[in-house]
Amino acid sequence: MASRPDRADLGAALFVLGLGGLAVWQTIAIPASPIYAQVGPKLVPWLVAGFLLALGGALTAAALRGGWSHDLPEVAEAAPANWRALGLLLAGLAANLVLIVPFGFTIAATAQFVLVAAAFGSRAHLRNLGIAFAVSLGAYTLFVQLLGVNIGAGLVEGLLFGSPE
Amino acid sequence: MESIEGLALGFGHALTLQNLGWALLGCFLGTAIGVLPGIGPALTIALLLPITFSVSATGAFILFCGVFYGAMYGGSTTSILLNTPGESGSIITALEGAKMAKHGRAGPALATAAIGSFVAGTVGTLGIAFIGPLIVDLALQLGPAEYFALMVLCFVTVSAVLGGSALRGLTSLGLGLLLGLVGIDLQTGQPRLTFGVPELLDGVNVVLVAVALFAVGETLHLAWRHMEGKAEVRQVGSIMMSRSDVKRSFWPWIRGAGLGFPFGVLPAGGTEMPTMLSYYAEKKLASPEARKEFGTTGAIEGVAGPEAANNAAAAGILVPMLTLGLPTSATAAIMLSAFQSYGIQPGPLLFTTQAELVWTLIASLFIANVMLVVLNLPLVGLWARILKIPQPQLYAGILVFATIGTYGISNSVIDLVLLYVIGIIAMFMRRFDFPVAPVVIGMILGPMAEQAMRQALTISQGDWSTFVTRPASAVILALAVVALAGPRLYGAWVRRVAG
Numbered sequence: 001m002a003s004r005p006d007r008a009d010l011g012a013a014l015f016v017l018g019l020g021g022l023a024v025w026q027t028i029a030i031p032a033s034p035i036y037a038q039v040g041p042k043l044v045p046w047l048v049a050g051f052l053l054a055l056g057g058a059l060t061a062a063a064l065r066g067g068w069s070h071d072l073p074e075v076a077e078a079a080p081a082n083w084r085a086l087g088l089l090l091a092g093l094a095a096n097l098v099l100i101v102p103f104g105f106t107i108a109a110t111a112q113f114v115l116v117a118a119a120f121g122s123r124a125h126l127r128n129l130g131i132a133f134a135v136s137l138g139a140y141t142l143f144v145q146l147l148g149v150n151i152g153a154g155l156v157e158g159l160l161f162g163s164p165e
Numbered sequence: 166m167e168s169i170e171g172l173a174l175g176f177g178h179a180l181t182l183q184n185l186g187w188a189l190l191g192c193f194l195g196t197a198i199g200v201l202p203g204i205g206p207a208l209t210i211a212l213l214l215p216i217t218f219s220v221s222a223t224g225a226f227i228l229f230c231g232v233f234y235g236a237m238y239g240g241s242t243t244s245i246l247l248n249t250p251g252e253s254g255s256i257i258t259a260l261e262g263a264k265m266a267k268h269g270r271a272g273p274a275l276a277t278a279a280i281g282s283f284v285a286g287t288v289g290t291l292g293i294a295f296i297g298p299l300i301v302d303l304a305l306q307l308g309p310a311e312y313f314a315l316m317v318l319c320f321v322t323v324s325a326v327l328g329g330s331a332l333r334g335l336t337s338l339g340l341g342l343l344l345g346l347v348g349i350d351l352q353t354g355q356p357r358l359t360f361g362v363p364e365l366l367d368g369v370n371v372v373l374v375a376v377a378l379f380a381v382g383e384t385l386h387l388a389w390r391h392m393e394g395k396a397e398v399r400q401v402g403s404i405m406m407s408r409s410d411v412k413r414s415f416w417p418w419i420r421g422a423g424l425g426f427p428f429g430v431l432p433a434g435g436t437e438m439p440t441m442l443s444y445y446a447e448k449k450l451a452s453p454e455a456r457k458e459f460g461t462t463g464a465i466e467g468v469a470g471p472e473a474a475n476n477a478a479a480a481g482i483l484v485p486m487l488t489l490g491l492p493t494s495a496t497a498a499i500m501l502s503a504f505q506s507y508g509i510q511p512g513p514l515l516f517t518t519q520a521e522l523v524w525t526l527i528a529s530l531f532i533a534n535v536m537l538v539v540l541n542l543p544l545v546g547l548w549a550r551i552l553k554i555p556q557p558q559l560y561a562g563i564l565v566f567a568t569i570g571t572y573g574i575s576n577s578v579i580d581l582v583l584l585y586v587i588g589i590i591a592m593f594m595r596r597f598d599f600p601v602a603p604v605v606i607g608m609i610l611g612p613m614a615e616q617a618m619r620q621a622l623t624i625s626q627g628d629w630s631t632f633v634t635r636p637a638s639a640v641i642l643a644l645a646v647v648a649l650a651g652p653r654l655y656g657a658w659v660r661r662v663a664g
Contacts, residue, residue: 012597016336023343026358039619039627041350045357048346048611052339058332068330072598078390085391089384092561093585096568101578109568113561116384121393122557135562139569149215149573 006067013063017056023049088119104154109136167298175524178223179532187224188529191231192536198232199239200548203383203563205252206236207495207605211375212570214503222507223522227529229500230483234286234530237479238537241278241472242548245271246399254436254475257444261459261467263399268462272404272545277414277465278472279541280406285422285473286534289480292426293487294527297516300488304513309620310631314641316614319491321645322431324603331649333599340590341607344369351612352619364579371502373571374608375495377584378601380567382591384560389592398552401545413455414469417447421473428474429481435494436478443474480530487523488513491610495602498609 027045062068069075092115099108113132114125122128140157143149153161178184198204210229217225240255241262248263250256258278265274307315324334347358348368359365406414421443428439447470448459458464485491490511492498504511509519516523541548571584594601625631633639 009597012593012599015593016339019340019343023358026360030355030357039622041353041355041357044615044618045346048339048342052336052343055332055336055339059336062332068333069597074598075596079392081389082391085388086385089388092564093381093588096564097578097581097585100568100572100581105568105572109565112568113565116561116564117557119388120391120557120560122555128558128561131558132561132565136565139565143215143569143573147215148219149569150576151569151573152576 004066005064006070009063009067009069010060013056013059016052016059020049020052020056023052085119085121088115092116092119100152100154102154104157105140105152106133106136106156107154108152109139168295171298171520171524172294172528174521175526175528176531178521178525179227179528184224184227184525184529185532187227188231188533189536191228192235192533192540194228195232195235195237196239196242196537196540196548197235197551199236199252200242200551201239201554201559202243202247202249203380203387203560205379205496206233207375207499207602208379209236210496210499210503211372211379212566214372214499214506215570215573217503217506222509222519223525225503225507226500226522226526227533229503230526230530231533231536233479233483233496233500234476234533235537235540237286237476238279238282238541239548240475241282241468242275242541242545243552245274245278245468246401246549247396247552249396252436254440254479255472256437257440257471258468258475260444261463261465264461264463265465265468266399266463269400269402270463270465271399272402273406273410273465274463274468275401275545276404276406276542277410277418277469279538279545281414281418281421281469281473282476282541283534283538284418285425285475285477286480286537287531288422289426289429289477290527290530290534292430292477293480293484293530296430297484297488297523297527300484301513301516304489307513307637308635309617309624310635310638311641313614313617313621314632314638314645315489315491316610316617318641318645318648319485319493319610320603320607320614321648323435323493323606324600325649326652330598331653333597334603337594337599337601337603338607341604342611344374344604345608345611351616362579364575364577369583369608370571370574370580371499371605371609372574373580373584374587375499375605376567376570377587378591378594378604379495380563381584381588382595382601384564385588385592386595387560389596398549401549404542404545410465413465416450417443417466417470418473420446420450421470421475422477424470425474425477425479426481429478429493430484431481436475439474439478440471443470446470483530486511487515487526490515490613492606495605498605502609 023045027042027049030042092112095115096108096112099111110132114128117128118125140151143151195206198209209232240252241258244250244255244259245262245266248259250259262274265271320338324338325331347365349366350357356366424443425439444467447466451464451466455464455466459467482494482497485493486497486501492501501511571580574580591601621631632642
């Protein structure tokens with residue numbers, strides 16, 4: 001039995017406590033109800049906040065007693081962290097976030113696709129660019145034209161289908 | 166015979182060209198996503214939810230159920246050919262199936278999995294048709310207090326009984342309940358947990374959370390632990406089963422189906438337990454020569470039984486969803502939210518108010534099963550080819566669809582930020598072994614449980630003892646306590662006896 005506190009697990013436990021704290025803060029902020037109700041709008045949020053705080057406390061205790069994750073075969077056998085892959089993937093998500101409003105879905109999704117594929121070790125960037133453009137535009141057409149879901153028109157979409165207005 | 170009449174009505178509607186088309190599309194899509202590692206039925210149905218705006222409820226649910234059943238069939242292909250189970254239900258299949266494939270018997274393994282899935286799917290669907298109405302009759306007697314107790318039981322079993330640790334399962338549930346609280350309180354109109362952000366007044370979207378947990382979080386976790394290298398896809402070969410293969414598979418199919426269905430029906434839900442039990446049962450019951458194949462060259466009984474149990478349990482999960490409105494898996498929870506988006510109240514009244522929809526759906530499940538066997542046996546080569554889509558492009562593509570699913574909700578960048586934040590939380594949940602399914606179930610069932618609790622307390626004029634003085638409610642709550650505390654007490658007792 002390891003009895004040294006596990007710092008990673010402690011972090012996870014403190015995060016749960018933090019969630020509980022967040023719930024308490026937001027529950028206090030709920031305005032008093034003007035309508036009479038046998039059970040007001042605050043009761044269940046209080047229960048959930050208490051539930052999370054109790055679980056966070058129990059997890060903290062478990063982490064201080066040595067934690068749980070080093071016993072898991074998945075964690076013990078896991079490959080070392082690949083920061084390059086994770087970084088590229090996060091860059092892909094960020095690119096999508098920044099590009100989607102000014103340039104529209106197709107361009108944003110294409111940029112994201114190329115970065116994500118690179119994160120998973122693909123080096124054929126130009127070929128990925130082609131696939132990405134075809135997949136994104138195909139998916140856009142499918143959803144917008146067939147299902148009527150608007151997913152953000154922009155430069156490319158405007159040229160092909162005319163402006164949405 | 167309510168069921169026979171219902172089925173007659175259902176087949177009448179299900180056999181129209183349009184509904185057959187939805188079933189075929191669902192089966193095809195379901196098998197494909199079941200085969201692909203990284204996408205499951207919960208994510209797929211979440212991404213398909215927008216069709217509820219333009220397609221009739223019947224068509225949409227036939228499609229969703231086709232996806233649900235199809236994913237169960239497709240999952241076994243991945244387990245056998247790639248030795249990486251796509252979902253929890255096919256982990257056991259990979260044990261013997263991958264060994265059979267390694268010894269050149271992938272074809273018979275795939276065949277026994279497909280036929281076993283068909284047998285179990287048919288048994289399970291018969292179970293829905295004949296047990297469903299009985300449960301509905303019982304459920305109609307239940308008041309809000311009993312409903313609340315049932316939901317508590319569901320919470321406990323889904324999060325504390327299944328999975329590695331009750332503490333972590335319950336924490337996931339707590340996160341789901343918290344997400345479910347965001348938005349305007351239905352009874353008093355007060356905004357709750359919105360942080361003053363107007364976009365959050367409508368609540369956190371289910372699709373967004375499902376996509377974050379199953380697509381973004383999963384992909385992030387994979388990248389974090391990514392290693393270069395390619396998995397090897399085994400050759401399929403001939404799918405013909407020999408006479409002895411069929412003989413050895415027959416009883417495992419039947420036993421697996423019989424074992425899986427009750428597990429699916431119980432709020433304990435889940436496919437891990439019945440598949441595991443079936444595996445051990447078959448290993449025990451196998452003839453001495455066959456037992457030698459377990460763990461060495463791969464025993465066909467070890468594929469046939471668990472695969473049947475997996476599919477029967479999946480069918481069983483539809484029983485509490487259709488009769489009680491209680492989802493016991495993430496996929497069922499998302500289907501439940503589809504009912505809500507049609508304004509259909511899921512619950513015991515579904516069988517009377519939406520009889521046509523329910524019976525058409527059940528009839529379509531029979532049809533889907535036939536379609537799936539046909540799609541899976543001769544076309545297995547096609548599915549094996551899907552497995553060859555390289556990982557980088559596969560995950561890049563999944564994230565494109567994740568963006569569509571989320572940005573399509575309201576074209577809001579705030580939704581994308583929320584998607585990524587929850588996705589990063591999900592990545593850490595994977596790392597620290599917190600299950601994700603209870604988040605979805607808590608988020609969808611939480612508000613329903615709150616509603617039931619407040620109704621019960623309004624009826625009892627604020628008297629909390631209503632939950633324990635009504636006998637049915639007291640019994641169900643007692644079961645929940647047993648489910649929560651039982652395993653721990655048993656463990657302590659075993660340790661005392663042993664020590």
